[in-house]
Amino acid sequence: MDRTRFFVRVASIYALIGAFLGSHMAGGGGLQLSAIHAHILVVGWLSLFAFAIYYRVFNIPKESKLSKVHVWSSFFGVLGLTAGMWLYYTQPIEGMRAFNTVFFIVGGTVLLIAFVVFAIMAFVHGKHISEDAQ
Structure with a gap:
């Protein structure tokens, strides 16, 4: 999978949704x-666009398990947080308050995990992060 392309495409969808909502x-x-x-x-x-730039600029190995965890936890974390937040604040279906709250919390937690993995990757793959030509 091309991580940069994936993140740019998903980020563009969120940009469109955010602009429309605004x-x-x-x-x-x-x-x-x-x-x-x-x-x-x-x-x-x-955030997703910044992650795309990170993968484009720095030569993070494609076979990195941390990278795979980061990509998918970022994707599902953002989806869960934003959809859960919408469900929580709008309560579109009667009687779903507990589900909406859990959805919101789980999404935010998965996104937090994605950021923790990103921070770990910055150190594990630190040799690939440099101003020097690679």
Whole structure:
């Protein structure tokens, strides 16, 4: 899998959703979804795009198990956090409050794991992270 392409494509979807949600709030005059909008843009668009740049700029081995864990935990963490946040704040289905809360918490926890794995990778694959030409 091309990690850079994957992250850029997924980030572009979050950018589109975030921009649409921002336009919707601006047009409707309500800011009830501003926390969701901000998280979609920050963790969905900016973080995933930054991860794409990381994999493009630095020669992190494709067979790295840490890299695989990072990519998939980032993907599912962002999805879980943002969808869970939307479910939690909007409560679109009656009687699902506990499920929505758990969805939100699990998504955020998986995303936290992704960031921990990223920090670990910065040290494990540190020899690949340099200003010098590789």
